[in-house]
Amino acid sequence: MTIFKKLAVGVFCIIFSKMVMSAEIGLNYESAGQKFILKKECIAGMRITHIEPQDIFSLNLRLKDSSDCAQQLNAIIKTNINGRLKIYFNAKLLMDSFLTGSLKTELGYKMPLENEQTGKDILSFYKISN
Numbered sequence: 817m818t819i820f821k822k823l824a825v826g827v828f829c830i831i832f833s834k835m836v837m838s839a840e841i842g843l844n845y846e847s848a849g850q851k852f853i854l855k856k857e858c859i860a861g862m863r864i865t866h867i868e869p870q871d872i873f874s875l876n877l878r879l880k881d882s883s884d885c886a887q888q889l890n891a892i893i894k895t896n897i898n899g900r901l902k903i904y905f906n907a908k909l910l911m912d913s914f915l916t917g918s919l920k921t922e923l924g925y926k927m928p929l930e931n932e933q934t935g936k937d938i939l940s941f942y943k944i945s946n
Contacts, residue, residue, distance in 0.1 A: 842941050844904040845889060847896040847915065856942050858885035861924065864935035864946050873929040875938060881922035894918040903927065905938055 843854040861878035879886035893901065896915055903911040911927060919925060929935045939946055 840906045840941075842905065843938065844907075845892065845901060846904070847892055847901045848899050850892045850895070852889045852892055854879075854889075855885075858882075859942060859944070860922070862939065862942060862944050864929070864932065864939065865926070866932070873932050873935055874926045875929055875935050876924060876926050877921070878924040879921040886920070886922035889921050890919060893921075905934070906941070910934070 841853050842856075845852040845854070858879050859877070860880045861876070863876050865874045865876055866872070867874070879889065881887065893915060897917060899915055901911075901913050901915050902909060903913075910930070936946075
């Protein structure tokens with residue numbers, strides 16, 4: 817392998833690893849080009865709820881009431897009423913919802929989960945035990 821090929825492969829590996837690492841950002845809320853990435857410091861409460869016998873799982877979240885946490889996400893939601901809100905976890909789409917009203921995330925909200933493992937992965941990412 818020539819030096820040029822080795823260098824090209826090395827650059828590709830570095831770029832690819834950066835893309836993979838940047839995809840692991842946790843919960844990411846997007847609406848009309850506005851983004852909110854949920855950081856661990858913003859979490860006031862988070863747990864998985866299981867509803868039997870339907871075998872339905874949801875993630876209960878409550879954000880800290882500060883300008884860079886709940887107030888920022890609340891503003892994005894309020895600004896985009898009658899629009900769409902997409903929620904991703906590490907670049908995987910979890911929810912694509914139509915916004916019909918505002919939300920006070922500092923009081924808590926529930927988000928449906930595809931399965932229990934998705935909830936466990938989210939808790940693990942934020943280092944929270946259920």
